[in-house]
Amino acid sequence: MFLYTLSAPLIPSKPACGSTSLNMSRQSFIDSLASLSTDTAHSPAPSYTTKPQADERTLDETPFLGRSPTGVYEQVAGPLTLRLHRQVDGISKPAIYSRQHVSGELLVRSEECSGMMRISLKLEGTLSLDLDEGIKEKHQLLEETHVLWRLSQDGPSPGALVSFDIAVPAEFIGKDDQRRPLPPVCHFAFPSPASLRARVEYNLTFTVERRRKHNMLSRNRTITTSFDYVRRTQPHRPMTGASPGSLTSLIDWAEHMSRIPARGQSLPPLDLRVFIPASKVYWVGDTIPFRLRVSGLTSALIELFGDESYSDMAPERHGDAASITVKLMRQVAIRVRKMPGHREMVLGAATVRRMPLPPAHEEGSFSEYGVMHWEGEVRIGQPDTVPGFDAGALLVKDFIVVEIMPPTSDPARFALPHRLPVFVRFTTDRHEGAGPG
Template sequence: MSDLLAVPSYSETKASSSSESLLGDLTPPRYTPSPPAPHYTSEPKRDELTLQEARRPNALPSGSFVTSAGPLTLEIAHQVDGVSTPTLNARGRLRGTLALDMRDRSSIIGVTLTLSGRMILEAAGAGRETVTLLKETHDLWLDQGPVPSLVPIDIVVPSTFVDNDGEVRSLPPSCDFTDEPMGPAAPVSAQVAYNLSIVVERERRHGIFSQTKSLTTPFELVPRTRPDHGIIPVPSFFSTMKTSPEEWHQAVSEIATNPASGVQSLKSHLFLPAGKVYWIGDAIPFHLSVTGPSTSLHALFPSESAAGAPSTGAQITVKVLRQIAVTARKHRAVRNVIIGHGTLRSVEPFSSARGEQRDWDGFVQFTPFTKSVPTIRSVLSRSELKMDNNSTVCGFNVGSLVVKDFIVLEIKPVSPATSPFHTHQNPVFVRFTTDPYVESYGPDQPS
C-alpha cells in the first residue's frame, strides 16, 4: 500500500443560508443521442462541396459485336458498332450472351469458353520463339438440366501471365511489329495475338461423328491507361515557367565539339510537360533552348549573309522514337521506328533585365539574345508534336519484348564532316496512355 498516493482530506463547507451541500445542487446536463450517420452518396448535397475526385475511365461503348458459326451466335457487349474484332480491357469484364440455335439441347453436356493468347518473337535471325500468354477456360454451363437457348457470359478478363522465368508480368497489348520493312538490318519482329473460343459438347449417340460445336474469334486486348495529370495550356512558355515551374521537365545535354577545333561546346535544354506521361493522341508542347558562348552559337547557327543568302544553320528535328527490343532463343535485337514528328518555329526569347546588353547579330532562323552574362546567348524554339492518334499500342515490358518510347531532339550540322560540332541527340523517355486526361466526367460514365 505504500506505493499508493494518499487521498487528501477535505473539510465540508456549507452555505450559511442552507443546510444542503453545494455538490447536491449540481446535476449533470442532459444528453440526447447523436443522429445516425447519413447514408453515403457519391453526389454532394446542396450544402456540400466536392474537394477531390478519383478519375474514372471513359464510358464504355454502348454497341455490341456479333459473330456466328453454325448454330452458335456470340454477342459481346460494350463494343463499338461495326468493328471487325472485339476489344477487351485487361482487368475488365467480358459480358455478353451465347445463343444456341439447336433443336435438341437436351443432349448438351457442357459449354465452355476459353481465352488464349500467344506471343511470337524473332530476333537477329535466331529463329522464332513462341510464348504462351494465356490459356484460361471457363464453364458457361455444365450438365445440370436443360441448357437455355441464351447462355449469359460474365467473365473477368485476366491481366497477368507467368513468363518462362517464372515471373508474373502484365499481359501485353495486342500488337504486330512485323509489317514494317526490315531493310538491311537483321529481322526483328514481334506479334501478340489473342483468341476467344467457345465449345459446345454433346453426347455421342452413335460413336462415329463428333457432337462438338465450336466458335472462335480473335479479340484485341488493350490495357487502358490514362495520365494522372493534364498538360497545361501554354500561351507563353516564359509566363508558365515563372508561375508554374513545376509543370515543366527540363532535359539538359551537351552539344559536343571536336577538341581539335578549339570551339567550346554548347548546352541544349529541352522542356517537356512534367510527368512525361501523355495521351497517345496529345499535341505535346515543348521548348528548346541552346546556350553557350556566342562564337560557338555562331559556328553552329550561322546567320544570313549580307546578300540575303539562305541560312546554313544546323538542322533541328524533334521526333517520337519507338524502341522495340526482342529476345528470342537467347538472342537480343533492337529496332527503332519513328512514330511521330515535331514542327518547330522560332520565338523571341524573354527580354533580358533592364540595362543588360542584347545582341541579335549573326543568326538566321533563330532569335539569339543576350542573357545576364553578355558572353552567353540562347536560341529558343517552340513547337508542338502530334502523335498518330489512330494507334492505341503504348509502351510495355514483358521481359522478352520491351517497347519504349522516347521524344528525341536531334541537332545536325549542315556539314558534319567539316563542322566542329558532332551530331547531337538528346532522347527523353516518355510514356503514352490509351486514354486522355479528363478534368471532369459525366454521370453516364462508370466508376
C-alpha cells in the first residue's frame, strides 16, 4: 500500500531532482472526464487467450521474474491464530497477488472447539470516494464468503486446525455493469479547496460460529486482517537501445510533437519534439531517458532560450531565458454520484541538460532556421508507487510532461507556458531481459 496525504496549499513548486513532490494543477491532461466511462461500455469484451490459434505462432512472451515468497504471516486474536502461506517473512501486512490463492491455516484453541457450528472465510474489498468533503460514495469491489467447515449430523469435528486454499477473484463488476480488474490497494488524499479522496482496501475475516448456551449472547469468535492486493505486471519489451546520447536508432524511440504558437502574426510557431523509449511501458524502478528538440526561427530560439554563440545576433537579449522542466505526473480522476473531479500530483522530477551545438554560424553566413537540443532522465521518486489503473469510478493515469515556462523578466512572444503530456504506463516488475535496476 502507498499513501499520499497532501496538506500543502495550492502553490507552484519546483521539486528537487529525484524527490517526490505532491504538486497539483487545475489543468487537466484528460480532455474529457468521459474517459471514466470507456467506449467498451457499449460493446462486449473480446475473448482473449494466450494460446496461439492454428494459423498463428507465438513471437514473444514475457514470463515473470523470480519466485513466489515462501514465508508465513501469523496473526493472533484471542483463541484464534491465523497463518497465511506464500508471504514475505517479517512483513506487517500480508499480500495477495492477482490470479493466486489465499492459503494457510486457522488454529482454534482446544477449549474453543466444543460447540462449533461453522467456520467461514469472508473476502471483502471496497472503493471509497469523497469529493469536496461532502459528496461520498462507496463501491463494493469484492464480497465472497466461503464455508471452510460446517457441523453435520455425522460429520467429524475439524479439531484445532482448519486448512484453506481459496481462489481470489481477479475482476469485479462495477455499478455500470462493466467487468474490470480489481484495483490495487491505494489511498489518495488531496486537501481543500476542491478536495478529493479515494481509498481502495481489502480485508480477510474468519468467523468461528459456536452454539449458544442458555440463550446467552453470541459466542462467535472472529479474526480480521487487511491485505495488500497486488496486480503483477511486466513491460512487454526491455528498455534497451534508447540512450540519451543518440537518436540514430529511431526504432527504439517514440516521438511526440506539439506546436508552440506565437502571440502575434509576425512570427511562425516553434515545434517541440519529445523522444522517449518506444514501448512507453516501464518498470516503476526504471530511469527513463528522454530527448527534447525545439525548432524554428533561429532568432526566435535565441530570444527565448539564449545562446552564447549567438550573442552578437541578439544584442537586445539581456534577461533570463525560458526554462524547460520534465516531470512524471499522475492524474487521479473520480466520479461520485455522476459528479466528476480530478487532481494531479508529481511522481518525479527530471534532470534536464542543454546539449552543446556545433558553431551556429560561420564567417559571413547565418542559418535562418535552427534546432536546440536537451536531454535527461526521469524516474519515480517513491519506489513503492503502484502503477496506474482503471476502476471505473476511479481512474489513475501517468504522464511524462514537458513544460516550457516563459522568462521571468522578459515577456515571451510565444504562448507560454506550454505543456506536452505523453501518456505512459508503469509495471510492478521489470522485464526479464532488463539489467539490474
